Amino acid sequence: MIVALALSFGVSTALGILLLRRIWPVEAAPLPRLLVAALGTGLGAGISGALLFPWLTLFGPTRAFPLAEACLLAVVAIARPRPAPAPPLEHRHPSAGPVRLVAPAFLVTLAAAAAAFVTMLRQEPHGGWDAWMNWNMRARMIFLGGSGWRTAFSPELPWSHPDYPVLVPSLVVRAWLYAGAATLLGPALVAATFAFGTLALLVGGLAALRRPSQGLLAGMVLLGTPFFIRHATSLYADVPLSFFFLATVVCLALDDRYGTETRRFAMLAGFAAGLAVWTKNEGQLFTLAVLGGLVLAGWRSGWPDARRRLVAFGLGLLPLLVLVVSFKVSFAPPNDLLSTLGIHRTVGRVTDPTRYAMVLRAYIVHLLSFGDNGLGGAVWPLAVCCGALGVSRPESRRPWARAVAIALVLLLAGHFMVFVSMADELARLLKSSLDRLLLQLWPSALFLGFMAARTLEEVGVPRPATEPHPSHALHS
Amino acid sequence: MSRLVFAPRPVIALIAIFVYAAVSSVHWARQAVGSHPRVGTDEISVYERRFDRLRPALPRSGMVGYMGHPDPAAPATREMPSPALLHFRRYLLAQYTLAPLLLVENTSPEFVVGNFEAGTEPAAPPGFMRVGAFGDGVILFQRPAP
Numbered sequence: 001m002i003v004a005l006a007l008s009f010g011v012s013t014a015l016g017i018l019l020l021r022r023i024w025p026v027e028a029a030p031l032p033r034l035l036v037a038a039l040g041t042g043l044g045a046g047i048s049g050a051l052l053f054p055w056l057t058l059f060g061p062t063r064a065f066p067l068a069e070a071c072l073l074a075v076v077a078i079a080r081p082r083p084a085p086a087p088p089l090e091h092r093h094p095s096a097g098p099v100r101l102v103a104p105a106f107l108v109t110l111a112a113a114a115a116a117f118v119t120m121l122r123q124e125p126h127g128g129w130d131a132w133m134n135w136n137m138r139a140r141m142i143f144l145g146g147s148g149w150r151t152a153f154s155p156e157l158p159w160s161h162p163d164y165p166v167l168v169p170s171l172v173v174r175a176w177l178y179a180g181a182a183t184l185l186g187p188a189l190v191a192a193t194f195a196f197g198t199l200a201l202l203v204g205g206l207a208a209l210r211r212p213s214q215g216l217l218a219g220m221v222l223l224g225t226p227f228f229i230r231h232a233t234s235l236y237a238d239v240p241l242s243f244f245f246l247a248t249v250v251c252l253a254l255d256d257r258y259g260t261e262t263r264r265f266a267m268l269a270g271f272a273a274g275l276a277v278w279t280k281n282e283g284q285l286f287t288l289a290v291l292g293g294l295v296l297a298g299w300r301s302g303w304p305d306a307r308r309r310l311v312a313f314g315l316g317l318l319p320l321l322v323l324v325v326s327f328k329v330s331f332a333p334p335n336d337l338l339s340t341l342g343i344h345r346t347v348g349r350v351t352d353p354t355r356y357a358m359v360l361r362a363y364i365v366h367l368l369s370f371g372d373n374g375l376g377g378a379v380w381p382l383a384v385c386c387g388a389l390g391v392s393r394p395e396s397r398r399p400w401a402r403a404v405a406i407a408l409v410l411l412l413a414g415h416f417m418v419f420v421s422m423a424d425e426l427a428r429l430l431k432s433s434l435d436r437l438l439l440q441l442w443p444s445a446l447f448l449g450f451m452a453a454r455t456l457e458e459v460g461v462p463r464p465a466t467e468p469h470p471s472h473a474l475h476s
Numbered sequence: 477m478s479r480l481v482f483a484p485r486p487v488i489a490l491i492a493i494f495v496y497a498a499v500s501s502v503h504w505a506r507q508a509v510g511s512h513p514r515v516g517t518d519e520i521s522v523y524e525r526r527f528d529r530l531r532p533a534l535p536r537s538g539m540v541g542y543m544g545h546p547d548p549a550a551p552a553t554r555e556m557p558s559p560a561l562l563h564f565r566r567y568l569l570a571q572y573t574l575a576p577l578l579l580v581e582n583t584s585p586e587f588v589v590g591n592f593e594a595g596t597e598p599a600a601p602p603g604f605m606r607v608g609a610f611g612d613g614v615i616l617f618q619r620p621a622p
Contacts, residue, residue, distance in 0.1 A: 101490065102490070105494055105497060105498075106497075108501055109497045109498075109500070109501050112500075112501035112502075112504035112505045112508070113500070113501070113504050115504060115505065115508035116503075116504035116505075116507045116508050118508070119507055119508045119511055119513070120507070122513035122514065122515050123511055123512075123513065123514050123518065124514070124518055124520075125514075125515045125518060125521070126518065126520040126521070126572075132520060132568075132569075132572050133568045133571075133572060136572070137568075137571065137572045137575055140572070140575035140576065141575045141576045142576075144575060144576040145537065145575075145576035146537070146576075148537045148538075148576065149576070151537070151576060151578050152576075154578055156539070156578055156580050157571070157578070159564075159568070184515070217489075217490075217493050220493050220494075220496075220497040221493060221496065221497070223497065223500070224493075224496050224497040224499070224500035224501070225500070226500060226503065229504070373496065373499050373500045373503060374499060374503065375495070375496065375499045378496065380492075380496075381492040381493055381495065381496035382492075384488065384489070384492035385488075385489040385490075385492045385493050386489075388485045388486070388488040388489040388492070389485065389486065389489045390485070456486045456489070456490070459483065459485050459486045459489075460483035460485070460486060
């Protein structure tokens with residue numbers, strides 16, 4: 001069973017990495033291994049999960065799916081490789097000092113977090129409440145349901161949110177199709193893929209676009225965020241969603257860097273946003289916020305460039321949008337939050353100032369305490385670190401950075417209005433979901449923050465001095 | 477021989493991140509060392525096993541009724557601060573355990589699963605007969621064929 005699950009991971013990862021290498025514009029952009037591996041792992045899982053749903057509608061939950069996927073992998077593998085060599089990486093000279101300082105600390109943090117991840121999974125192997133009553137229950141209904149798998153979306157189960165997109169249950173079903181049984185290791189594998197994939201993408205993205213030391217620092221903050229590891233083991237969909245948010249943001253940064261010669265990174269960004277939509281309903285708001293950010297940032301950076309980016313983003317988004325719309329039309333009953341939207345009740349809510357005050361207070365408290373590890377929230381060390389390093393003006397003024405910053409603000413504002421206008425039990429909903437919404441954004445916010453901050457190398461890092469400075473030589 | 481060249485700003489940045497990560501790492505390490513795996517003995521796995529003997533008596537798919545303890549309208553007590561929540565949680569766990577069957581909280585299907593406290597002897601719903609008791613408060617009712 002372990003071998004079969006490892007195979008399921010290997011096939012989707014190989015599929016993602018191979019596809020990424022096939023479409024990577026090697027003539028324009030270098031091919032950073034960690035970034036491609038991390039992006040390929042998550043996108044490969046997303047592609048596999050997205051492919052399973054049409055397969056289900058055509059053939060049901062049959063064990064021929066792994067075989068079909070293996071055939072697809074073979075086709076991608078034997079497709080003619082692209083000949084052009086990659087241009088050299090910008091930071092080929094490894095800055096030994098900073099990395100030598102940060103890497104051991106990063107590895108210690110990684111080891112401790114990985115050990116805790118395994119321990120927590122073994123303590124609650126079925127995950128948290130939402131995981132077993134929603135995602136994994138749906139996966140069981142599909143996998144064990146045979147020809148009656150559509151019962152998983154029955155309106156008789158309104159509490160299980162049958163309108164929610166199904167990437168996470170699909171991936172669990174996929175793991176079980178490989179394993180041949182509904183083992184608890186299936187959801188655990190999905191959780192591990194996205195938790196450590198998100199970490200690798202954050203570190204790899206910053207290492208490729210800024211410096212390896214910058215990536216390691218950001219990775220330490222993410223690993224040090226207790227809610228990230230704890231929530232990953234709860235088997236909810238928020239960490240997978242955070243991966244696709246981050247993948248969108250990283251691809252937009254790549255597009256900004258290399259986009260004059262290729263549209264592929266903007267298309268990949270759109271594709272990653274589409275996978276976010278296929279993961280959770282929050283992905284829809286995220287995609288709208290990113291589109292809003294691209295438009296607003298485009299006003300300053302120039303409309304032709306923004307239009308090119310928007311068109312490519314939309315092309316990448318389109319296939320997943322078709323999948324989501326067909327799911328919503330064919331399977332999903334109405335959303336439970338939307339169904340509470342009567343005109344009179346909504347007007348009553350949005351004109352009630354106490355609701356705004358309540359949500360605002362919750363936003364401030366949760367933002368300041370997010371990532372609290374007993375010493376304080378993660379915002380404080382992050383603010384001290386970025387304050388000490390200072391802002392890199394060229395990086396912070398790039399159009400992608402403006403677009404993503406605007407998108408994150410729009411997203412927070414959008415969630416704010418959802419809380420104000422829709423929630424019946426506002427206090428309970430804020431308590432149970434605001435930290436999760438912040439967690440979805442956290443890796444993207446870290447990426448943006450560390451991209452915009454100066455690196456240790458730019459500021460002047462504590463480094464091993466092998467040669468005496470001229471002034472020191474004079475004094476001695 | 478090499479020595480370190482220090483600049484205050486990166487040192488402050490590194491200390492901020494290192495201290496934060498170190499505190500979390502100590503927390504993670506304590507968690508990993510101090511807790512024992514509960515696979516198979518965790519609450520949900522134990523709850524699932526309550527239904528092991530019932531499963532063969534149920535149809536493989538379709539809709540099954542459900543009735544359970546406690547009464548969601550029961551008054552709250554110190555031992556049971558929210559009967560409605562406990563009732564709902566037990567229903568959800570039963571649905572999770574018995575998937576792909578669809579459990580509905582009414583008696584319209586032919587079979588109704590009773591999920592009660594161990595040792596209780598609840599009456600069959602009107603028009604149903606008791607098919608069997610499967611231990612630990614799990615009972616199956618069936619509507620007799622006309």
